Amino acid sequence: MTAEIICVGTEILLGNIVNTNAAYLSERLAALGISVFFETTVGDNPERLEQVVHQGLERSDILILSGGLGPTKDDLTKEIAARACGQKLKEDKEAMRRLKEYFSSTRLPMTENNLKQAMVPENCTVLYNENGTAPGMVIHEERGKEVILLPGPPSELIPMFHHQVEPILQKLRPGVLFSKVIKIDCMGESSVETEILDLIEKQSNPTVAPYAKLGEVHLRVTANADTMEEAKELVKPMVMELRRRFGNKIYTEEEDITLEEVLVESLAEKKYTIAAAESCTGGMFTGRLVNVPGASDVLNESFITYSNEAKMKYLGVKEETLNTVGAVSEETAVQMAEGAAKAADADVGVGITGLAGPGGATEDKKPGLVYIGVCVHGKTKVKKYQLKGDRQKVRQVTVSRAMTMVRLALCEE
Structure with missing residues (x-):
């Protein structure tokens, strides 16, 4: 058809x-x-x-x-x-x-x-x-x-x-169709496809197909059968194999669940609170969180610290750090995350700093350079990303990467 x-x-x-x-x-x-x-x-x-x-x-x-x-x-x-x-x-x-x-x-x-x-x-x-x-x-x-x-x-x-x-x-359609989605937030589309290329090439019913989303990849497993029960049974082995291959890179298997909903639920289950210090994302991380009903249970306050003065005033970022390695650096992201957690008395602190572009770029720091720090009960991890796309896309993908980092850090708790 x-x-x-x-x-x-x-x-x-x-x-x-x-x-x-x-x-x-x-x-x-x-x-x-x-x-x-x-x-x-x-x-x-x-x-x-x-x-x-x-x-x-x-x-x-x-x-x-x-x-x-x-x-x-x-x-x-x-x-x-x-x-x-x-x-x-x-x-x-x-x-x-x-x-x-x-x-x-x-x-x-x-x-x-x-x-x-x-x-x-x-x-x-x-x-x-x-x-x-x-x-x-x-x-x-x-x-x-x-x-x-x-x-x-x-x-x-x-x-x-x-x-x-x-x-x-x-x-x-002849027969009955059943479809299940697997959502992955830690890998790009090409990497995901490489991991499942054998499944794509060999399987005809059920089928598995990757779809690239902003900061995510969704895998859709679809089976056709005479009855809904038969279609669901056909899908099960494929889903189990995908779980085996991707593990905690999968953040949900529900069609209508978003990454921010998973994050808020995970924080609520642990009775943790979170605070974010955002520079280049300008509140987008916090904005996605508050889109979720129940976000008020885990989020008390966050900080938009775009200027160096704000980073020092509200988060305690050291002036020496800003003068030596700069606002867009690993050290600053760490101090922002730790400063946000301390200032808000939160269990989790997130620090986001970067160059969404094009202003402020140098030979060493290109547009799309982002550092994200995540602090959970005093233990801080930081990652560097060199993202591509226009200003808005860089900011959106940065937020998704930050949410992924928090989600994985909570999995380790």
Whole structure:
């Protein structure tokens, strides 16, 4: 079974927005065992859009279109897709009810053009939108192909696909598919793939595939069988082998669990508190922690010490250290970590200093140079990283590396 992704919107072609929908849909379809052979972005042009849809219907079993379902004149995805499938539009009473209810509750004026959002193709399954006004739909084409229309905003597309489209796609596939994720935070994608290359090459059911994330690598193990129980049994040996190979480099096997959630849970279990001293990351480490419910149980305070004066004033970093080896150094990271733990009376202290770039770089200290210190009950470890990417990426990856260092230090406690 093959699928094709068509993202609609001139703003995508112009680079005004980043097309995250295509990445999300591709990953989810792969997890469902559906092959994606083509991915197209087309502007708000009816002729070109219709050409792309007709082309997709000839070569793919499933078409998934995102965007162009709004009320304005250039929102033509539904109309073009319906025409390509030989169907007319009709009013859906439930969609109309929801539309009127939305405008009534928000006290916004419901203009005439909004009414078209309640129009749907004759032969389709309507996907009612719990996060916006435009419903999605699955058009059932006469040759047995499915054309799935989804709203463009990710906040609407993602929950609609997850809760409504995935169950439909599961039924279209022969047999039952079961998928399990293994999340690794200590290795890069190429290193992980090298470790499992034999498994990738030899296994067909279940399959294992690596996916690179920012500062992480996820392994997805997928099996197809006649029943869910059989599929789960097929996955078990592969998961056990991955556990054997990667050990504590695996931080979770849960789909929706993040690294910061694991970290907060680990600290809470040990009844430890944590404090961070951040320079180049400017509070991002602490920010990710406080995204987790219950973070207040483990985090009392942290410090953003961007200047040398702040490092000395709040953390007790020695002036001599700053004058000799500099703010971006192993010694400074150690003193920041220990100073944060002492100042906050915390069990764990984290010190992060580096050059996110491009300012401040020298011949010896290139952009992306980062030092991270982690102090647990007075025992401090420090690591040096030379990261690549722009300023934002360096900061984000630095935070992930710091969280990994804390997690592994807690494992040793």
